[in-house]
Amino acid sequence: MAKQRRTTWLTGFLAILYYEFLWNLRKKKIVGLFILVFAIVTLELALPPLLDYYNGVPLTPNSNVVFDFFNGLSGIFLFLIAVATTMNTISGEFETGSITPLLTKPVSKNTVFLGKIVASFLTLLGIYAFLTVYVTVGGILIEGSQNNLQLIPLGLVGLILATMVWGSLVILLGTLSKSSLVAALGSFGVWIGVTIAGGVLGSVFGQTTILFYAPGSGATGSTGGCGPGRVEAGGTFATGTDNLGYMLMQWVLNGGTTLNFCGFNAFRRAQIIESS
Numbered sequence: 001m002a003k004q005r006r007t008t009w010l011t012g013f014l015a016i017l018y019y020e021f022l023w024n025l026r027k028k029k030i031v032g033l034f035i036l037v038f039a040i041v042t043l044e045l046a047l048p049p050l051l052d053y054y055n056g057v058p059l060t061p062n063s064n065v066v067f068d069f070f071n072g073l074s075g076i077f078l079f080l081i082a083v084a085t086t087m088n089t090i091s092g093e094f095e096t097g098s099i100t101p102l103l104t105k106p107v108s109k110n111t112v113f114l115g116k117i118v119a120s121f122l123t124l125l126g127i128y129a130f131l132t133v134y135v136t137v138g139g140i141l142i143e144g145s146q147n148n149l150q151l152i153p154l155g156l157v158g159l160i161l162a163t164m165v166w167g168s169l170v171i172l173l174g175t176l177s178k179s180s181l182v183a184a185l186g187s188f189g190v191w192i193g194v195t196i197a198g199g200v201l202g203s204v205f206g207q208t209t210i211l212f213y214a215p216g217s218g219a220t221g222s223t224g225g226c227g228p229g230r231v232e233a234g235g236t237f238a239t240g241t242d243n244l245g246y247m248l249m250q251w252v253l254n255g256g257t258t259l260n261f262c263g264f265n266a267f268r269r270a271q272i273i274e275s276s
Contacts, residue, residue: 012107016115017122019102023092030123033084037131040077044069045138061144069135070155070249074162074242075217079191082166085123087184089116091174120167124160132156151249158245165215165241166191191216215241221259 024030049059090113093099102112132152139146169190174183194216201211211219218240237246239259250257 008106009111012105012111013115013118015105016107016112017119020089020116020119021123023088024119024123030126033081033123033127034130036084037081037127038134041131041135041138044072045135045142049142063143063145063147065139065143066136066146066152067148067249069139070159071237071243071246073159073245074238076191078159078163078242079166079187081124081127082163083170083184083187085127085163086120086167086170087174087180087187089120089171089174091178091180091183094178095180117171120171121160121164124163124167125156128156128159128163148249148253151252154248154252155245158248162241162244169215211240217242219261221261223254223257223259 021030045065052059093102103109132155136146136149136152166187170183170187173186174180177183177186194214198211198214198216198218211217217238219238220236221239223235235250237243237250239247239261
């Protein structure tokens with residue numbers, strides 16, 4: 001009996017996945033996302049060498065293009081990918097009225113919801129896997145051999161998880177409002193609020209005390225020291241959820257390196273230095 005129940009649940013779950021992928025293909029969402037990321041990454045890879053060639057600057061091979069790409073792929077790009085992938089996941093069913101026949105199927109609401117979440121995850125996996133392969137091949141062809149390619153799968157997983165942080169917010173707003181427009185605009189408002197308020201509050205209270213508790217770019221970490229009123233020379237990168245892929249790659253590559261968080265507290269007028 002238990003085996004039959006598991007088989008029935010799996011059948012329903014796979015049916016929801018199939019239904020969700022057909023829904024996305026019918027709306028040409030997946031095709032549009034692939035075209036978007038292809039265009040953006042092509043510009044990022046090809047534009048700097050073209051500008052150097054136009055300005056007469058000799059092309060210097062860069063062996064860290066692929067590794068550093070995961071540091072630059074964050075912020076508004078991840079947010080837009082999350083919105084495009086998940087804004088119709090629940091709310092679109094209510095808007096078209098297809099939620100009623102869907103819920104009459106012999107599948108529980110939890111299975112429907114889980115199937116939609118997994119479908120979004122697999123969509124992002126396909127997009128970012130394509131993106132990663134394209135960046136790797138393009139980086140090797142344009143800039144020569146690349147370092148730390150073995151860490152790329154870790155960066156890929158981090159990209160997906162970082163995007164799903166924003167995607168979960170979009171799905172929540174879409175489920176509560178039953179409107180794709182509210183889901184998109186509401187999540188965009190949250191993104192703007194977190195971005196602006198995080199910068200303002202971080203400059204007043206010290207970035208590490210505020211920015212660790214919100215999604216987005218987070219506090220800026222430095223592998224160098226904290227000089228008077230400035231960050232000393234050293235690798236600097238954002239430590240928020242948007243940069244999860246690059247942080248995981250740095251953690252594996254430089255697990256023993258101290259990461260400093262340098263900020264300025266306007267109330268105490270003293271520099272804040274924290275390490276982890």
